[in-house]
Amino acid sequence: MDLTELQLDALREMANIGSGNAATALAAMLGRPVDLSVPSAAALPLADAVEAVGDVDELITAVGIPVVGDLGATVLLTFQPEAAATLCGFLGAAGDPEMELSALQEIGNILGSAYISAMGSMCGLELEPAPPQAASDMLGAIVASVLAPVAAYSDVALLLDSAMIVEDSECRFGFLFVPDEEGVATVLGRLGLWGQAA
Amino acid sequence: MARMAEMVVSHTDGDVLVGLGLGSCIGLALVDGGHRAAGLAHVVLPAASRHGAAAAGKFADTAVPALVLELERLGIRRHSLTAVMVGGAQMFTMGGGMDIGSRNDAAVRDALRAARIPLATAMTGGSVGRTIKVYVGESRVTYKEAGGPETDLLATVQGVAA
Numbered sequence: 001m002d003l004t005e006l007q008l009d010a011l012r013e014m015a016n017i018g019s020g021n022a023a024t025a026l027a028a029m030l031g032r033p034v035d036l037s038v039p040s041a042a043a044l045p046l047a048d049a050v051e052a053v054g055d056v057d058e059l060i061t062a063v064g065i066p067v068v069g070d071l072g073a074t075v076l077l078t079f080q081p082e083a084a085a086t087l088c089g090f091l092g093a094a095g096d097p098e099m100e101l102s103a104l105q106e107i108g109n110i111l112g113s114a115y116i117s118a119m120g121s122m123c124g125l126e127l128e129p130a131p132p133q134a135a136s137d138m139l140g141a142i143v144a145s146v147l148a149p150v151a152a153y154s155d156v157a158l159l160l161d162s163a164m165i166v167e168d169s170e171c172r173f174g175f176l177f178v179p180d181e182e183g184v185a186t187v188l189g190r191l192g193l194w195g196q197a198a
Numbered sequence: 199m200a201r202m203a204e205m206v207v208s209h210t211d212g213d214v215l216v217g218l219g220l221g222s223c224i225g226l227a228l229v230d231g232g233h234r235a236a237g238l239a240h241v242v243l244p245a246a247s248r249h250g251a252a253a254a255g256k257f258a259d260t261a262v263p264a265l266v267l268e269l270e271r272l273g274i275r276r277h278s279l280t281a282v283m284v285g286g287a288q289m290f291t292m293g294g295g296m297d298i299g300s301r302n303d304a305a306v307r308d309a310l311r312a313a314r315i316p317l318a319t320a321m322t323g324g325s326v327g328r329t330i331k332v333y334v335g336e337s338r339v340t341y342k343e344a345g346g347p348e349t350d351l352l353a354t355v356q357g358v359a360a
Binding site for chain 1 (some may be wrong): 201202203204212218219220223224242243252253256287289291298299310325326327328329344345
């Protein structure tokens, strides 16, 4: 998967629109302003891709939302434990681990849906989120498991990565979009940017 | 360190080969009964696809022969090797027959059988991430789950040389 700067720029812009829409949805849900970092788009060798997300050994809580429809992808939200607890607190779900996971799944559902609906309308693609799943474990175990299906056809993974920050709080979390290789081609094709790459 | 799809071997006493944060991936350790060398592959998927020049460590069916070859280059004989497997979990139960972890588990076992390498022990399956460590020169292999203690899977047997 060799991508040109122009292609990466287009993917970054798409991530920006998708995560902007997701941040707006989260702000409405929480009744608080939500900031968004400028998304990064990078095509990285698998091992580097895992490390680009964070410390492989770190214990995190993650919510994965598989994307189905015109392309295959996964949306992954990654929280440090304190950030997850803060966010659950805003929703009145802090304290009980079961409640927390279910609250995070609901957040994942709303953010993932907002992201892919913006992306879908931008690219003219029919996309749907599958039910979200939450897990608490080592970052490496979670991220590598999300990348494994991509690895079947490529030694490189495309990561569209941004961070969301709930204003006036310590709550900051990662928002990752990982399309499979065919998904990358599909998106770039719809943007009129597939075909001239090596 | 064997990162995703990577493979390492060593015959330096005191070296520790590490596969951090294995989810659906498998950390496959091959240790030499004579305590001289060990190798570790971070296997991601069961079988090589057609897409050409992939890292050998990525697929179960290519990782086993490649790791054996690397160890043979260090002067280790194939029949002195024993295997230990860690990983193969299902981190997310996302539908669609996507349980890559258990397919990896089965594929590594098949590849070991094909290479006639005995599997000493395995800590695979479930839904937890694990880390594998291989202590070169001691033929010692441990695993660890998030927040858990480091536990011996294959412990040194003093005074026994193959």
